[in-house]
Amino acid sequence: KAGVTQTPRYLIKTRGQQVTLSCSPISGHRSVSWYQQTPGQGLQFLFEYFSETQRNKGNFPGRFSGRQFSNSRSEMNVSTLELGDSALYLCASSPGNSHQPQHFGDGTRLSIL
Amino acid sequence: GIQVEQSPPDLILQEGANSTLRCNFSDSVNNLQWFHQNPWGQLINLFYIPSGTKQNGRLSATTVATERYSLLYISSSQTTDSGVYFCALTGTASKLTFGTGTRLQVTL
Numbered sequence: 446k447a448g449v450t451q452t453p454r455y456l457i458k459t460r461g462q463q464v465t466l467s468c469s470p471i472s473g474h475r476s477v478s479w480y481q482q483t484p485g486q487g488l489q490f491l492f493e494y495f496s497e498t499q500r501n502k503g504n505f506p507g508r509f510s511g512r513q514f515s516n517s518r519s520e521m522n523v524s525t526l527e528l529g530d531s532a533l534y535l536c537a538s539s540p541g542n543s544h545q546p547q548h549f550g551d552g553t554r555l556s557i558l
Numbered sequence: 559g560i561q562v563e564q565s566p567p568d569l570i571l572q573e574g575a576n577s578t579l580r581c582n583f584s585d586s587v588n589n590l591q592w593f594h595q596n597p598w599g600q601l602i603n604l605f606y607i608p609s610g611t612k613q614n615g616r617l618s619a620t621t622v623a624t625e626r627y628s629l630l631y632i633s634s635s636q637t638t639d640s641g642v643y644f645c646a647l648t649g650t651a652s653k654l655t656f657g658t659g660t661r662l663q664v665t666l
Contacts (some may be wrong), residue, residue, distance in 0.1 A: 543588040
């Protein structure tokens with residue numbers, strides 16, 4: 446069974462640009478969650494999508510948005526990039542309820558110049 | 559929200575030594591997982607352990623949910639065990655709250 450796939454692995458952008466990251470979950474998993482990891486703030490939850498609907502949301506500004514498609518693949522978009530958005534963005538998938546383990550992709554490392 | 563504390567923050571071991579990492583949490587949990595993050599940033603699932611004890615090779619974990627803590631044991635450590643170990647858990651919502659991690663360095 447293929448794992449969680451995130452693309453691209455690395456991205457370099459400049460301030461003010463926007464970026465879209467992609468996540469393909471494990472086959473059969475309906476929940477996709479996104480996390481941001483920075484040296485200063487650690488690993489923080491961004492949002493979770495389940496059956497194409499945002500089910501949970503973390504404490505991030507509206508510049509961070511996402512969506513999920515009918516095949517459970519998810520995209521995350523960050524608009525008007527700031528230097529502080531430089532981070533490792535991790536995606537996790539699970540079947541869908543809070544009792545089940547989440548499985549992570551290898552992440553997208555985003556650098557803002 | 560749920561608070562998660564991990565200790566110790568840093569640990570240096572010689573190869574072959576044993577260690578215990580601790581995770582304390584503030585509320586009842588539906589899911590507790592231990593992860594190893596390698597130097598390339600990959601989060602590797604070690605254990606899914608909301609309660610009880612599990613073993614996988616040189617690693618084992620125990621969660622005592624009623625007392626709100628979990629322990630990760632590493633025996634006969636190897637240099638490949640180096641990295642950061644995270645405890646993460648969910649309450650009723652499917653969002654993982656991570657601890658700040660234990661950074662482990664295993665030296666020859």
